Amino acid sequence: MDELIDSTNYQLRVMKYEKPKTKDSTHALAAHCDTNTMTLLYQNEVNGLQIQSKDGEWINMKPSLNSFIVLIGESLSVWLNGRLPSPSHRVMMKGNEDRYSLGLFTRPRGGYVIKVPNELVDDNNPILFKPHDHEEYLKFYYSEITQAAVKSGGYISRLKAYCSV
Ligand SMILES: O=C(O)CCC(=O)C(=O)O
Numbered sequence: 001m002d003e004l005i006d007s008t009n010y011q012l013r014v015m016k017y018e019k020p021k022t023k024d025s026t027h028a029l030a031a032h033c034d035t036n037t038m039t040l041l042y043q044n045e046v047n048g049l050q051i052q053s054k055d056g057e058w059i060n061m062k063p064s065l066n067s068f069i070v071l072i073g074e075s076l077s078v079w080l081n082g083r084l085p086s087p088s089h090r091v092m093m094k095g096n097e098d099r100y101s102l103g104l105f106t107r108p109r110g111g112y113v114i115k116v117p118n119e120l121v122d123d124n125n126p127i128l129f130k131p132h133d134h135e136e137y138l139k140f141y142y143s144e145i146t147q148a149a150v151k152s153g154g155y156i157s158r159l160k161a162y163c164s165v
């Protein structure tokens, strides 16, 4: 348990999305998958978060004021050998109120190897990802060559590009 706590970094972030200047629905946060382990989100009464389903459909999230949204990040998805997918999500704004959200982002700390557990690998489920250090991956994530590849549409998932077997 101590190792689990020690191996994780936590970042708490408050986000403000200003009300759109036009009547149309506007992109406030572009579609993405979180690269971390897990994200917990809380928001004010202004909706806007959309999650993409397997069929590509965007689903509006309407959490009650006493609930949190839990998103699986790509790092957890890779750790679980792809058993749980990390959903693509975005924020669309409409109406005349600002939106506030609070996110707790958990991220693996450098110096710990993320390795698919043997229990999740068998003949029907071959290993999909190489063991890696998340901080080393972040260097790849922010490298110029990777940024250029993303701009040209070269990568769907940078983490999968980094550590796929
Ligand atoms: O504000 C939200 O509801 C989502 C924020 C988010 O997806 C992110 O910061 O990665």
Ligand SMILES: [Fe+2]
Residues within 6 Å of the ligand: 032, 033, 034, 039, 089
């Ligand atoms: Fe996100």
